[in-house]
Amino acid sequence: MIAEERIEKLGQLAREAGIKGEEIRAKRYIFLAQKIAQRHRLKFPVQLKRFICSACGTYLVPGRNARFRTNKKCVVVSCDCGSHKRYPYKKTKLKGMEE
Numbered sequence: 001m002i003a004e005e006r007i008e009k010l011g012q013l014a015r016e017a018g019i020k021g022e023e024i025r026a027k028r029y030i031f032l033a034q035k036i037a038q039r040h041r042l043k044f045p046v047q048l049k050r051f052i053c054s055a056c057g058t059y060l061v062p063g064r065n066a067r068f069r070t071n072k073k074c075v076v077v078s079c080d081c082g083s084h085k086r087y088p089y090k091k092t093k094l095k096g097m098e099e
């Protein structure tokens with residue numbers, strides 16, 4: 001399997017684990033995906049990055065451990081750890097936001 005596919009797969013696994021509430025496992029998958037990206041000097045997928053708390057590394061699941069809010073300009077993501085991040089939502093389509 002090529003590195004990009006592995007990262008994508010790990011992202012999926014992290015998402016599944018996150019949805020089940022297995023946050024430690026989700027974090028582990030994220031960690032592995034980041035390591036692969038680093039090792040292969042790949043850009044970490046933006047789609048995936050959006051769902052990772054930059055402060056605590058948790059995979060963010062809307063309605064479970066994170067709140068996603070939109071205003072006119074951007075999406076604001078609040079993690080349970082108290083960290084917020086915001087980004088313009090026109091640039092990237094967000095899979096999973098509609099759930």
Ligand SMILES: [Zn+2]
Pocket residue numbers: 053054055056057058079080081082083
């Ligand atoms: Zn956090």
